[in-house]
Amino acid sequence: MIGLGILSWSPLCAQDTLTVMSYNIYHGEQPYNEGQNNLQEVADLIKEIQPDFVALQEVDEMTERVAALNQGQPFSLADSLAALTGMHGYFGKAIDYAGGGYGEGLLSKVPLETQKIMLPVPKGGEDRALLFAKVQTSSGHHLIVGGTHLGHQFSENRLAQVVRINDYFSDMDVPILLGGDFNFTPESESYRTMQEQWIDAALLSGVEPGPTISYENPQKRIDYIFLSREFDWEVLDYRTIKVGYSDHMPVVATIVMHAR
Template sequence: MHWMLILFVRKMLFLAIAFASFAFMLRSPLVLAQEQETNSTIRLRVLSYNIHHGRGTDGKIDLDRLANVIRSVDPDLVAVQEVDQNTRRNGMVNQVETLAVQTSLHGKFAKQIDYDGGEYGQAVLSKYPIESLEVHWLPGDPIRERRIVGVAEILIHKTRLRFATTHLHHSRADLREKQATELNRLLACGSTPVIIAGDFNAKPASLAMQTLQAKWRIATTESMHTFPARSPNRQLDYVAMYPANSWRIVESEVLDEPVASDHRPLLVEIELETHSGSLPK
C-alpha cells in the first residue's frame, strides 16, 4: 500500500506541473500584451526652426524652400518662430496654412503681436492632430515686442503630451532669465510629458539655460551652432524635455542649410518611456 501511495502522489504532482505549464502558455501572450501597453517607448523627431518670416540669407522670401527643408527630415513635431500671418511684407500670405499644406502637417498659429497689416508670432506643425493651442505671455518689456510661449496639446499613440514653441528676448539677459523661470512655472509641473523648442537666444552656459536645466533635459549635450546660418558660431536654438528622467536623447544635429533662413534648423530624435496604458492627466 505504501508504494501505491507514492505512485499516486507522484502522478498528482506530475499532473499539477503539466497543468501549470499549460496555463502559463495560455496566459503569456496576454501578459506580454499588458506589459507592452503599460511600458512602451515613443520615438519622436522634433525640429526647431526660426524661419525669419520666410526671408533667406539671399534676401528672397521663399516658403517653398522652407517647406522642402522641413519635409526633407520627416519630423513628427516642428516648433517655428518668426512667422508672418497676412502681413504686407509677405504679400498677405497665411504662412502657417501654407507651410502646413506643403509639408502635409497639421498647423496652428500662436499670435505674438499685430504687425504690418497682419499678425506676427510662432507656430506648431505636427504629424498628429493638434487638439488645442494656448498662448501664454512671458515677462518682458511692454513697450517692445512681447514674448510668448505657444503650448499645443497633442495625442500620440494614446499618450497626451504638450508641445511648446517659444522665442526668448534677443538682447536682455535679465528678461531671458525671468522668461526661463516662467517657463518652468508654466510647463515643468505635473505628470504630463512636455517638449519645448525654439529660439532661446541664449548660450548653453548662460543663467537662463541653467535655470531651464534645473527642470528640463536639454536635447543637445554639447554646443551645436545654429546662428548665423551662413557661418554659425553659436547656439541659440534648443529642444528640451520634461520630466527630464522620462526622456532619452537618440541623436541631434544641425541641418546644413545656410540659405533658407538666418538660423539653421535643429533636429533631434528623442524617446519617451511611458509607464501606463492610460492617458496622463
Template sequence: MKRRLELLLTLFLAAGWIACAMARMTGSAPERTEAPAKAPGVTRLVTYNVGVFNKYIRDDYRLVADMMREIGADAVCLNELDSCAVRTRGVFQLERVAGLMGGWDFCYGPAMPFQGGAYGEGVMTREPAVRKFFVPLPQAGGAEPRVLAVVELPRFVIATTHLDHVSAEAQVEQVREINRVMRERYGRSVKPVFLGGDLNAEPGSETLRELRRAWRVLSGTDAGTYPSDGPTVCIDYFLQLDNGVACDVVDARVLDRFRAGDVSRASDHLPVMLDIKLE
C-alpha cells in the same frame, strides 16, 4: 620617388587625424551635417528659426517644407512667423507651410500686432493635436513682447518660444513664466514635454541656468546654430520638462546640409533635429 610619395601621404593622413582630434577637443561640430535615415519607432522633432521665410530668398515656404519632408520630421517648432502682415504680403505663414507639408495641424501664437497682422511663433505637427494654446510672456523691459505656443498630441507635448534678443533680464523673466505655466499644466502629466526654440542665449547664460530649474537640455550645446553661413554660437535648443517621464534620446544634431536646397540661404539660423523614442 615612391618612398617620398608614401611619406607625403603619411604626413597628409596624420595632419587630417590631428585636425579631426583638435576639432573634438575644442567641441567644434563636423563640417557638414545632414539628417540620418529615421530609425523605426523614432519620432523626429525639429526646431527652426525661419526668419519670416524671407530672410534671403523671397517666399521660401516650399524650400523649408521640402527640407522638413526630406528628413521625415514629425513635429516642427518655427520661430519668427508673420501672420497676414504687410511686409510678407499678407500671408499667414504657418498655415502656408503646414499646407505644403500636406495639411499638417498647427498652432500659432501671436506675440504682438504687426503691420496689419501679427508676429509670433508656432508649431506644426504631422499628427492632429488634442489641445493647443498660447501663453503671452512678459516683455519685462525687453525689445518686444514674446509668446509660448503649445501643442499637446496623444503621446507627447511640444512647445516653442523665441526669447528676447536684447535683454538677459527679460529672458529670465520670460523663462520664469514658461517654467511656471508648464509645471502647472504638465508637471504631473504622464506625457513627455518638449520645448524647442530660439532662446537667444548661449549655454553658459543665466537664461539657460534658469531653464535648467525645470528642464533638461537634450540637443547638446557644442554645435553652432547661428549664423547659418558660418555658425559660431549655439542659441537654438531642445529641452525636456522634468516631470518624471522617461524619454530615450536617439540622436540630436544641427543640420546644415539638405538635398532640397541651400539651408544657409533659407534662414540665418540652422535647424536643430531631435530623434526620440517614446515609452
C-alpha cells in the same frame, strides 16, 4: 492639468518614438537673397526629414512684409507651410506687426488644439509667446509639445521668460517637449535656470552640438530642444542641419519617451 483636447498620435510606434524639429524661419524671407521667400526650401527640408512636430519662430501672419514676397498679397506662413508639407499648421501671435501678426508656429502630423501663454517683458521691448498643445500617443501616453522665441533685446527679459515657463509647467504630470529660439547661450544664467526643470536634448544624444546662428558665420548656439526633467527620455539622434534658408539653422532630434 491644462484644458486641451487629447488626440490620437497615430504616426508614433508603440515605444513612442518621435522626431521633432525647431526652426527660426526668418519671417519667410531668404536672408541672403532679399525679397525672395524661402517657403519652398523650408517645406522641402521638412518633407525630407519627416518630423512629427515642427516648432517655428519668426512667423508672420498676413503682414505687409510677407505680402512684399508674394506680389503684394498677404498670406499666412503657418498655413502655407502646412499646405506645402501636408501637415497641420498653427499660429500664435506675440505682437501686432505691419498689418498682421508675428509670433510662433507649430506644424504637426495630426490635428492639434493649441494654447498660447504670453511671456513677461519686464524691461520692455517686443512681447513674446509660447504656443503648445497636448497630444496622446498611440500607446496611450500623454505629452505636451510646444515652441517659443525668447526676447533678443534684454537678458532680464529672457530670464523672466524662463522663470515664467518653469513656473507654468512646474505642476504638469505629463512629459513636455519644447523647441525654440531661446536667444541664450549655454554659458548664460537663463540657460542655467532652464536646466533646473529641463534637459537639453543635445546633451542626451552623445553628440557635441554645434552653433545654430548664423549660417554664414556660425558662432552661437541659441536654438534648442528641451525635455522636461522629471521624465525618462532617450535621444537617439540630434542634428543641426547646415542649410542657409534662414540665418538660423534648424535643429532636429529623434526622441524616445519611456513610460515611468
